[in-house]
Amino acid sequence: MTILILGGTAEARxxxxxxxxxxxxxxxxxxxxxSAPALPAGAVRIxxxxxxxxxxxxxxxxxxxxxxxxxxxxxxxxSQHALIATTAVGCPLVRLDRPGWRGHQLAGQWTWVADTDExxxxxxxxxxxxxxxxxQSLANFLRWExxxxxxxxxxxxxxxxxxxxxxIRSRGxxxxxxxxxxxxxxxxxxxxxxxxxxxxxxAKLDAATSLGIPIVIISRPAQxxxxxxxATVAEALRWLEAVPYP
Ligand code: NAP
Numbered sequence: 001m002t003i004l005i006l007g008g009t010a011e012a013r014x015x016x017x018x019x020x021x022x023x024x025x026x027x028x029x030x031x032x033x034x035s036a037p038a039l040p041a042g043a044v045r046i047x048x049x050x051x052x053x054x055x056x057x058x059x060x061x062x063x064x065x066x067x068x069x070x071x072x073x074x075x076x077x078x079s080q081h082a083l084i085a086t087t088a089v090g091c092p093l094v095r096l097d098r099p100g101w102r103g104h105q106l107a108g109q110w111t112w113v114a115d116t117d118e119x120x121x122x123x124x125x126x127x128x129x130x131x132x133x134x135x136q137s138l139a140n141f142l143r144w145e146x147x148x149x150x151x152x153x154x155x156x157x158x159x160x161x162x163x164x165x166x167x168i169r170s171r172g173x174x175x176x177x178x179x180x181x182x183x184x185x186x187x188x189x190x191x192x193x194x195x196x197x198x199x200x201x202x203a204k205l206d207a208a209t210s211l212g213i214p215i216v217i218i219s220r221p222a223q224x225x226x227x228x229x230x231a232t233v234a235e236a237l238r239w240l241e242a243v244p245y246p
Contacts, residue, residue, distance in 0.1 A: 002027055003240065004064045006082055007040055010200060011098050012070035014233045016040035027062060031071075031078070034154050055085035066243050068236055069227075070096040073197055074134070076221035083224050092243045095229040096236045100197040100220055101205060108209035111216045116140035119192050122216045126190035130183060132204065133194050133218060141192075150186045173200040179207035194218035 002025040005012050012028060019026040020041040028040040032047045049055040059067065069082045079095065086093040102112075111122045116137050123129055128148045131141060135153040138161070145162035152168040161167055166186070183191070183204075191208040195217055208215050223229060230236045 001025060001065045002062055004029060004059065004062070004067045005040070006067065006069045006071045006078060008033070008037070008072050008075065009070055009098070010038075010198065011096055011233060012068075013038060013040040015068060015070060015096060015236055016042050018233055018237060027064075031075070049081070049085075052081040052084035052088070055081055056088050059085060059089050059091050064091060066092045066094070066240060068094055068096055068240070070236075073097060073100065073220045074194060079224055079227075083227055093227060094236060094239045095224070095227050096233070097223070097229055097231060098198040099231050100195040101202065101217065102195070104202060104205060106206065106209045108212070109214040111214065112219050113216060114219055116218065119216050119218055120144070123190045123192050123214075128187050128189045130186060130188040130191045130204075130208075130213075131193075132201070133192060137194075148186075150182075150188065174203045176203040176206055179203045180210065183207055183211055183213060188213055190214050190216060192216045195220050 003019055005016055005026060005028045007013065007028040008030050016026055016028045017040065026042040028042060028044045030037055030044065030046045049058055067082055067086050069079050071078045082093055113119045113122050116133060119133065120141060129144065130150045132152050135155055135157050138151065138157045142162065146164065149165040150168065151161065151165055152170060154169065154171050156167065156169060191204060191213055193204065193215065205215060228239060230239055
């Protein structure tokens with residue numbers, strides 16, 4: 001009767017803690033993308049499963065009774081694999097997806113785009129972008145080598161960044177005054193980000209808006225059809241309590 005949480009987010013950690021507090025057996029799975037990740041309560045495994053078949057095998061071997069996909073909103077491949085594997089073995093699956101920032105949109109100039117190519121195009125005239133789209137996307141912005149780009153990532157990229165770029169390594173959460181000061185000091189003229197959602201990193205949106213800095217924001221991947229979806233840990237718990245166990 002073990003619950004598998006596909007994690008890597010604050011919500012996944014909160015859910016693991018909730019289950020541990022209730023004495024429910026839980027295994028959290030992390031991709032292993034970041035060094036020294038914040039570890040959830042309970043058992044943890046780290047690294048890919050080897051595709052949907054590997055995950056399917058894991059579910060069977062570990063006698064997993066339900067899977068909670070609480071991966072990052074942009075980890076679309078893992079979510080797809082979770083759907084394939086759980087469908088194959090008849091294991092209940094729910095997506096725990098924190099709300100995105102469409103509802104957060106304040107008065108200001110927000111441009112929603114589909115991907116990094118569109119983000120580059122939308123910010124084509126900027127000279128001092130503040131880039132917070134994640135380490136894995138940085139290669140797509142390297143043609144901005146002549147611009148004064150401020151990049152913020154958790155772990156540094158594996159390649160050298162252009163000489164004029166300034167790299168900040170940090171994990172958040174961030175506060176409004178500090179975000180505002182950072183953008184003032186850098187003289188940011190566009191914030192390029194993605195719709196990660198949640199409150200940990202949303203202060204930059206308010207700070208940019210208050211400074212009149214346009215925001216270019218990459219939309220989330222489409223939700224998978226046929227997967228139950230909840231937005232909070234409490235809803236995930238209610239879903240779990242309604243799962244019929246064999
Ligand atoms: P992805 O493209 O959906 O996943 C790629 C592969 O990583 C999966 O096929 C799986 O490998 C493995 N994987 C992902 N999440 C896993 C988990 N929780 N447990 C075990 N294996 C996992 O996701 P991604 O490459 O991690 O990230 C894609 C996007 O999400 C990027 O935009 C990134 O910035 C953002 N993001 C992800 C995380 C995260 O913790 N994953 C955190 C912050 C941001 P196998 O096929 O071998 O099972």
